[in-house]
Amino acid sequence: MTLPPQSPYVIIGAGIHGLSTAYHLALQLKNTGRGTGEDIVVLEKSGICAGATGIACGVIRNNYFQPAMRELMAHSVNIWESDPETYSYHPVGYMQISCESDA
Numbered sequence: 001m002t003l004p005p006q007s008p009y010v011i012i013g014a015g016i017h018g019l020s021t022a023y024h025l026a027l028q029l030k031n032t033g034r035g036t037g038e039d040i041v042v043l044e045k046s047g048i049c050a051g052a053t054g055i056a057c058g059v060i061r062n063n064y065f066q067p068a069m070r071e072l073m074a075h076s077v078n079i080w081e082s083d084p085e086t087y088s089y090h091p092v093g094y095m096q097i098s099c100e101s102d103a
């Protein structure tokens with residue numbers, strides 16, 4: 001693949017955050033008539049999902065400690081639940097062993 005000499009949108013890293021950012025930026029550009037998203041460049045030093053994204057266990061939970069994380073995860077859970085078939089989402093539940101202070 002040849003890289004363009006310049007781009008107005010350069011995203012570093014093709015993990016879930018970089019790819020999601022590219023996807024939503026493309027949607028935004030399209031919806032506001034400001035482009036197609038074809039000029040978004042995602043630079044990856046290794047391979048697509050070569051980092052943490054490629055080895056994540058696939059657990060979806062929203063019981064995080066920090067309020068901002070809880071809000072983000074609750075938002076994500078809503079998306080998963082909105083179309084379980086497409087996302088291959090299986091809400092089977094899970095058990096977690098924690099120390100008393102985390103309860």
Ligand SMILES: Cc1cc2nc3c(=O)[nH]c(=O)nc-3n(C[C@H](O)[C@H](O)[C@H](O)COP(=O)(O)OP(=O)(O)OC[C@H]3O[C@@H](n4cnc5c(N)ncnc54)[C@H](O)[C@@H]3O)c2cc1C
Pocket residue numbers: 012013014015016017018043044045046047048049050051052053054055056057058059060061
């Ligand atoms: C073992 C493990 C299990 C996990 N399990 C879960 C789970 O069950 N549920 C859950 O929600 N989360 C889980 N996580 C957390 C989740 O995987 C991460 O929060 C998420 O994948 C992070 O995504 P990211 O895009 O920020 O980072 P990454 O996926 O690490 O992507 C960063 C990318 O940037 C690239 N990069 C880095 N530096 C450069 C550079 N200078 N130039 C170009 N490219 C660069 C890397 O090669 C990589 O591909 C788990 C994490 C681990 C490690």
